[in-house]
Amino acid sequence: MTTTAADRKAAEELKAEGNALFTKGKFAAAIEKYTEAVTLSPDWPVLYINRGMAARKKGDWERVEADASLALGLVGGASESREAMKGHYLLGLAMGQRGQHERSKHHLNKALEAAREANDSIKDEIWRELAAANYSNWQTETAARKTTNSALRRQLLELMGKQQGDPLPPEWEALFRAASWQDTATEAPSQFTCPLTMEIFRDPVVAPSGRSYERAALLEHLKKVGKFDPITRQPITGGEESLVPNVSLRAAIELFLEEHPWGWGEVK
Structure with a gap:
């Protein structure tokens, strides 16, 4: 089906109505508007993203998964687009709800990578969802390992003729x-935590002083406290442009969390 200019214009109007309803918390009505728009312009990925966002608010994860998949199918290789980023984000959330933790992590990581590349404000939200997914996965895995270890301990004690609760050699x-x-x-190692938030870094940046801070926390300091380094008091006059992403530190933290997944529980 070829979308005409008239169809696209009508779809844009329906999308705007859906967005207004979404803002008011009328998610079912918003979904109806987005669905009407889809019938007119089925090749417009943002409609599926918006409908998926509304479905997420209603807890309709089957719809979320379907719409995210449709949107990603339309954007194809345009992985840098905002629709692709949100599509991976929604699909990651839906996979998590189904207990498919590895697929959830895959899509959330792709969404986070795109959000960081675009410096989109949604990156913090994606990071928190990724942290929650990883921590939940660790809890499931560690519970299974503890059950297995307890069973092995009981078997060893029985083989040794000991009572439950007795120490092993x-x-x-x-x-x-x-x-x-x-x-x-x-x-977590102190070098992996921001001196302002005292939490594990999500998006560390290097200030002109050479010290690293959480980007959002440092920007908040510069806006509300003063244009100087929080620790060294060195002036920071260039604003956000003077802050350099600490890619090496971020990579080290990601490796640490991969090896110590309990650390995801400390991510806020």
């Missing part, structure tokens, strides 16, 4: 401790 206890290192939460 030191060498066996050491093996169990070594096997459970990934399931034991500790404290």
